[in-house]
Amino acid sequence: MLLGRVIGTVVPAMLVDELSNTPLLWIQPLDREGKPEGDPLVCADGTRMAGPGQVIYWVASREAALTLDPWFVPVDDAIVGLVDEVRLYPPEETGK
Amino acid sequence: MILGRIMGSVVSTIHHPIVEGAKLLVAERLDASGRPTGGYLIALDAIGAGKGETVLILDEGSGARQILNDDKAPVRSIVVGIVDDVDLNSS
Numbered sequence: 001m002l003l004g005r006v007i008g009t010v011v012p013a014m015l016v017d018e019l020s021n022t023p024l025l026w027i028q029p030l031d032r033e034g035k036p037e038g039d040p041l042v043c044a045d046g047t048r049m050a051g052p053g054q055v056i057y058w059v060a061s062r063e064a065a066l067t068l069d070p071w072f073v074p075v076d077d078a079i080v081g082l083v084d085e086v087r088l089y090p091p092e093e094t095g096k
Numbered sequence: 097m098i099l100g101r102i103m104g105s106v107v108s109t110i111h112h113p114i115v116e117g118a119k120l121l122v123a124e125r126l127d128a129s130g131r132p133t134g135g136y137l138i139a140l141d142a143i144g145a146g147k148g149e150t151v152l153i154l155d156e157g158s159g160a161r162q163i164l165n166d167d168k169a170p171v172r173s174i175v176v177g178i179v180d181d182v183d184l185n186s187s
Contacts, residue, residue, distance in 0.1 A: 001137060001138040001139070001171070001172055001173050002136075002137060002138060003106075003138065031136065032103065032104070032122050032124070032136040046112055046170070047110055047111065047112070049110050057106065057108070057120070057138050059170055059171070059172050060172070061157065061172070062157055063157045063160075063169075063170045063171060063172045064170065065170075066157075066168050066169065066170035067112055067170040071168055078170065080111060080112050080115065080170055080171075081108040081110060081111025081112060081115055081120075082108060082109070082110040082111065083106055083107070083108055084107040084108060084109055085106075085107040086104060086105075086106050086107075086122060087104050087105050087106075087107065088103055088104035088122065089102075089103060089104050089147045089148065093147055093148060094101065094102070094103055094147055094148035
């Protein structure tokens with residue numbers, strides 16, 4: 001599971017029936033400091049509560065489909081939860 | 097499974113029900129000699145790992161679902177062990 005930020009919404013003109021009620025969001029993956037890392041991707045939003053600018057954590061592959069109900073859907077990235085805060089321990093406390 | 101070091105935690109109030117009450121940790125990935133590889137992941141804590149600890153992280157979905165005892169848990173990374181020492185045989 002990795003961090004990401006919602007940078008937009010995706011409005012499909014046509015979609016398979018299983019995904020017709022699922023919000024699709026445009027996500028920029030983040031590193032652990034919150035800086036953009038890698039290419040943006042489209043995530044299904046299992047929480048249905050993420051909005052633009054929201055930091056989230058997301059999961060890929062089969063686990064992504066399991067965030068949705070029904071779960072047997074063609075999805076490969078999905079939001080599992082919204083992030084309120086990432087608390088990184090000070091370097092001296094982690095020994096590095 | 098991979099080696100990681102606990103660097104922080106993630107606070108989340110709105111999430112999938114399976115994450116309710118669980119602790120989410122930020123772990124950096126380590127190579128065999130204990131050096132950070134630059135990558136990280138967010139893992140569920142199954143054992144009570146603390147800050148700075150070197151841990152064993154299962155990064156695979158069906159094993160994670162087995163540990164959580166829920167065959168529909170959308171969780172892939174889970175901390176399953178605390179590492180005391182990694183002994184590399186020099187060959």
